Amino acid sequence: MAEIVIRDAIANGLREALEADERVFLMGEDIGAYDGAYAVTRGFLDSYGPERIRDAPIAESGFVGAGIGAALTGMRPVVEIMTINFSLLAMDQIINHAAKLRYMSNGQLSVPMIIRTVTGGGGQLAATHSQSFEGWYASVPGLRVAVPATPYDALGLLRASFKQQDPVIFAEHSLLYGVRGDVPDEYYEVPFGSAAVRRHGADVTIVGYSRMARVALEAADRLAQKGREAEVIDLRTLSPLDIETVVESVRKTNKAVVVEETWRTGGFAGEVASAIQEEAFDYLDGPVARVGGLDVPTPYSLPLEQATIPDAARVVGQIESSFGL
């Protein structure tokens, strides 16, 4: 068991795959000579060379499409889009091509490609660089979406991603790279479609993922100070979505709040809340609550940005107003 940060957990997973499988290669913006915009691939170029650590021009649609094509020939590309904001430039390749080729070809083609990208706000990067689109991708049939919040999950989900035969959006939160956590020495994977119960409690269920799973835990700590015990569930993957674990918890707590960083309107939290109501309506004391980002382009100025993104105080406040806890 070693305590490492998420950045290193992902780097370890990538190195492991590069060493185990010669079909694996990395391609993206500034992953080589620059060492990665978030330093995940630091030193990779020296270890594996420019063929397998392939610096790409800033041409998201071009190199994501190239990843698809390489995957069609039997390679295992890991395509890095510097941030999920830039994935908008590759959306046609991701949604119209990567996600659909297996289906449209009736299983003749397969796109085993991992798209690593950085999601989330909180770094004062303003409206164009602070978004969280993983929920959009999770709604697309044919894609898988992983949203790790711990080093353990980052490595375990990355290993599982390499086993997938379908395109995976692997969304890493920009503010979580330095988060520490224990990672076992022995091999393990975190299967897709299995949420984690991060904290047990009987009074309310808080559902989150990525950085919001950590905000949910912080909110639970605050509630504990008031003598209320929240159960915290980290979804870990949005596609597949493990709604069973959520529903099981709600049947016990009878109250649920779903926390998400992106805009509240049309967010993935709405999907989760709706699923809870479909599966556990009779167990609910009241409507499932949602805490999401404000419906504004993320502002630059620090106090404005902080007011935009959900934090523990807002989660606790929502639980108080929705459930009187």
Place this chain on the structure above:
Amino acid sequence: MKAAVNLEKTEVAEFYRRMLLIRRFEEASARLYMQSLIGGFLHLYIGEEAVAVGAISLLEPQDYVITHYRDHGHALARGMDPKACMAELCGRATGASGGKGGSMHLFDASRHFMGGHAIVGGQLPIGVGIGLGIKMQGKNAAVMIFFGDGAVNEGEFHESMNLASLWKLPVVFFLENNLYGMGTHVDKTHAAGRDIYNSAEYYKIPAVQIDGMDLLEVREATTEALRRVRAGNGPVFIEAMTYRYRGHSMADPVKYRENSEVEEWRINDPIDRFKALALEEGLITTEEMEAIQKEVAEVIAEAIDYAKESPFPELEVIHNNVYAHRTSK
């Protein structure tokens, strides 16, 4: 018209047969569309047959082909079974993609025919990636990417040429310039005019413009292109000037061009020209051609019957192949 003297008689028969097969297939498709046996969009390749047949005839089995949504011609030129192709157009379970793709999304992975892509320009980066995969695995193969003049104003066209040239990938960029992106003439859409091959020069890609209505010229240019690509010298670019006689799709009333323009192009009909030359050079006889016409008619009739008689897919397959492993989640 290039001289056909270097052709074997068997090749001549095969090229004629294949171009005719595509034309008759497309004519049959149009009829089936009018009978509502084919739904959705139907884009016919009539008039452009020499491009697909000429270019693809020079590929080896290990090479790859990827194309746009006007894809029946390329699929058939690559050897897709006309029965599977027609059944796919009719949405039947026996279709090339089990009825899930339709006319615009034909695939035959066993022949390295990688689609059938219906978002304009979308196949270009994927084709480049196929080239990358070929190169990284050290395979002796090339990829031929077909696209139209409509695609060249997409950013992906430029991204793809840049990547392929930068990484010296074994890619043949094959532009089928039929002068119209849907109903808008290339002169109104491309700043550099219809000589689009010039754009490749900026990316340091050797490029030629050819008469796409001349099968032999297509073959000559493709031979040279493949020689360069297979030598590891990076991509090449061929612009074939061609023309579709029909509208963009069956839904197109064709109000944007004069009939006289169509008639002018018909004078250069690729099948008629090839036929005349082959007869003149004594590489085929009238009897042999008639036999081929008869055979093609039979193949088409068989494909139509097969499609009509094939069942629609069972509803239970609807969730199959969304993912590698079917899941309820």
